[in-house]
Amino acid sequence: MRSKMRADTQTDIKDEPAIRVPTLVKRYFCLLWEQRSMAVIGLLLATITAIAGIALLAVSGWFISATALAGLSLAGAHSFNYFAPGAIVRGLSIIRTTGRYGERITTHEATLRVISRLRSELFGSLAKHHWQENPLNSHDASSRLLEDIKYAESLYLSALIPGFVMLLSVLLYLFTIMIFLPDIIVWILPMLLLTVVLMPYLYLQQTLKPQDSLHQQRSQQWSSASSLFTNLRTLILYQRLQHVSATLLDNASAADITERQTSRARQKIMAINNLMCAVLILIILWQGLLALSVGELGGSHLFMLLLLTLGTQEVILGGTSALANFGLGYAALNRINAHAPSTIQQDLRTFISAAAAAETHIATPSAASPAIQFNAISYRYPQRASAVISQLSGKLAAPHWYWITAPSGHGKTTLLHLLTGQLNPYQGTINIIGANAGQLCLMPQQIDLLRGTLRYNLCLHQPHSDEALLKSLTLVELDHWLRQLPDGLDTWLGNGERMLSGGELKRLGMARLLLQDSRILLLDEPTAGIDQQRAVRILNRLHQHWAGKLVIINSHDSSLMCDSDQAFAID
Numbered sequence: 171m172r173s174k175m176r177a178d179t180q181t182d183i184k185d186e187p188a189i190r191v192p193t194l195v196k197r198y199f200c201l202l203w204e205q206r207s208m209a210v211i212g213l214l215l216a217t218i219t220a221i222a223g224i225a226l227l228a229v230s231g232w233f234i235s236a237t238a239l240a241g242l243s244l245a246g247a248h249s250f251n252y253f254a255p256g257a258i259v260r261g262l263s264i265i266r267t268t269g270r271y272g273e274r275i276t277t278h279e280a281t282l283r284v285i286s287r288l289r290s291e292l293f294g295s296l297a298k299h300h301w302q303e304n305p306l307n308s309h310d311a312s313s314r315l316l317e318d319i320k321y322a323e324s325l326y327l328s329a330l331i332p333g334f335v336m337l338l339s340v341l342l343y344l345f346t347i348m349i350f351l352p353d354i355i356v357w358i359l360p361m362l363l364l365t366v367v368l369m370p371y372l373y374l375q376q377t378l379k380p381q382d383s384l385h386q387q388r389s390q391q392w393s394s395a396s397s398l399f400t401n402l403r404t405l406i407l408y409q410r411l412q413h414v415s416a417t418l419l420d421n422a423s424a425a426d427i428t429e430r431q432t433s434r435a436r437q438k439i440m441a442i443n444n445l446m447c448a449v450l451i452l453i454i455l456w457q458g459l460l461a462l463s464v465g466e467l468g469g470s471h472l473f474m475l476l477l478l479t480l481g482t483q484e485v486i487l488g489g490t491s492a493l494a495n496f497g498l499g500y501a502a503l504n505r506i507n508a509h510a511p512s513t514i515q516q517d518l519r520t521f522i523s524a525a526a527a528a529e530t531h532i533a534t535p536s537a538a539s540p541a542i543q544f545n546a547i548s549y550r551y552p553q554r555a556s557a558v559i560s561q562l563s564g565k566l567a568a569p570h571w572y573w574i575t576a577p578s579g580h581g582k583t584t585l586l587h588l589l590t591g592q593l594n595p596y597q598g599t600i601n602i603i604g605a606n607a608g609q610l611c612l613m614p615q616q617i618d619l620l621r622g623t624l625r626y627n628l629c630l631h632q633p634h635s636d637e638a639l640l641k642s643l644t645l646v647e648l649d650h651w652l653r654q655l656p657d658g659l660d661t662w663l664g665n666g667e668r669m670l671s672g673g674e675l676k677r678l679g680m681a682r683l684l685l686q687d688s689r690i691l692l693l694d695e696p697t698a699g700i701d702q703q704r705a706v707r708i709l710n711r712l713h714q715h716w717a718g719k720l721v722i723i724n725s726h727d728s729s730l731m732c733d734s735d736q737a738f739a740i741d
């Protein structure tokens with residue numbers, strides 16, 4: 171059963187040490203493996219494009235110099251074969267152009283698929299698990315996650331591809347040099363090792379060292395910016411806007427300074443690498459001229475080798491940052507691992523293990539009438555010393571309405587969160603009968619108004635006809651209120667727009683619930699702020715509308731109970 175699995179999962183988290191660093195990295199590579207055909211095609215196209223680009227430069231260098239040499243004598247000009255090298259140059263430029271387009275399409279598509287899966291898994295996991303257990307600052311968490319996932323993009327796109335292309339190009343370059351000038355390998359091998367190994371390593375150092383503080387500064391900046399916009403009205407009322415804006419500017423300039431310093435250090439390394447590549451060209455020129463003077467190398471071949479070096483150098487410079495990009499992506503995924511609540515880490519482990527993936531499969535609803543059975547469940551908030559719910563058992567079954575009764579602060583809301591799976595009991599089991607997770611719906615104590623139209627606030631991304639919306643509003647007596655709205659269902663609500671009274675908000679919450687196709691309905695303080703007569707009328711209508719369903723209510727006002735309703739005491 172779903173809830174049994176929840177309880178088992180909880181034990182897992184406790185037994186295992188905090189998540190191993192590479193779990194999210196593993197997940198990233200699992201996702202990349204799922205997209206392997208596209209990723210490999212992208213890698214091949216990137217390689218073909220780079221090699222075609224280098225070859226194009228080298229062959230056209232040879233062609234131009236050979237043509238020029240042939241043109242010096244009339245006989246040579248007549249006997250020179252212009253056609254074959256011209257066709258090769260044209261062919262290479264076609265390959266390079268098509269390869270580049272194909273590479274962009276495939277590599278970006280593969281990255282997009284991997285990253286969007288990763289993002290939806292992480293955010294889905296955050297949304298699914300209740301943040302009460304793992305308190306998170308939502309601004310901070312989301313800006314950190316977004317920033318880090320952005321870095322993760324670079325793992326394949328800006329690290330694996332340019333790194334692979336660079337290594338392959340360098341090997342081919344060495345092979346070609348060995349054919350024409352085998353003696354100079356002793357000169358160029360150390361130079362290549364410096365440019366391909368040492369420089370990327372130094373670049374990585376300069377990138378990673380300030381990365382953590384830069385990341386912290388940037389996410390702090392986004393988090394304060396987002397909280398400034400959210401709290402704009404309060405800040406203006408209390409005349410604190412200027413103060414908060416000044417703090418935001420300070421945050422931004424601290425991050426800018428760190429970024430500028432990092433960028434300067436990296437530019438220096440790139441400049442040194444450029445210099446080393448220039449030395450490489452000089453070595454080729456020097457040794458090539460020596461070989462030319464003793465007749466071991468033709469003039470056009472020397473020109474070809476120079477341009478070959480120039481082309482390879484471009485690829486090497488492009489790959490210098492590959493190692494650093496890998497480090498950035500790896501560090502970002504590590505950071506998410508370290509900061510993510512244990513529930514998300516558990517989800518990631520579940521995604522990775524195929525067996526567990528089967529376990530998450532949502533059970534198909536049976537024809538049985540809906541019920542919830544819980545056996546000896548206990549729950550304690552991580553921040554509290556004592557349990558809020560201890561060894562609670564019971565069975566709540568349709569078609570009844572159950573009113574949870576207990577004094578304030580004795581765990582009524584906590585029980586609803588346990589039943590909906592937002593919290594996990596650390597002991598005991600909860601079995602949902604006759605309904606799947608999507609058919610169990612909660613009206614929370616605090617109704618959040620989303621910034622959008624009334625229609626958007628009711629539908630919450632599900633299509634509903636205007637008639638259905640009107641019917642649900644009528645059942646909760648919001649039809650008169652609707653008629654007063656300037657744009658009816660398309661009137662904007664929310665912070666900074668039209669606000670609702672406390673009682674109206676509760677009724678909007680009930681209207682939302684009425685639009686859900688749920689078999690089990692849980693309502694947390696649905697009538698708070700609503701006058702008694704209206705509350706009785708609305709509850710009577712809901713009784714008729716939800717006949718046959720399991721309804722669980724948390725309310726302090728037990729005078730609203732009907733004769734057929736049952737009380738469920740948790741004390």
Ligand SMILES: Nc1ncnc2c1ncn2[C@@H]1O[C@H](COP(=O)(O)OP(=O)(O)OP(=O)(O)O)[C@@H](O)[C@H]1O
Nearest residue numbers: 302551553554558577578579580581582583584585
């Ligand atoms: N995230 C949390 N962290 C720590 N303690 C919490 C958390 N949420 C609730 N509590 C505590 O758990 C206890 C039970 O809270 P709960 O909201 O379930 O009570 P309740 O019976 O619904 O209260 P009320 O009738 O006032 O709404 C309270 O003492 C509350 O302070």
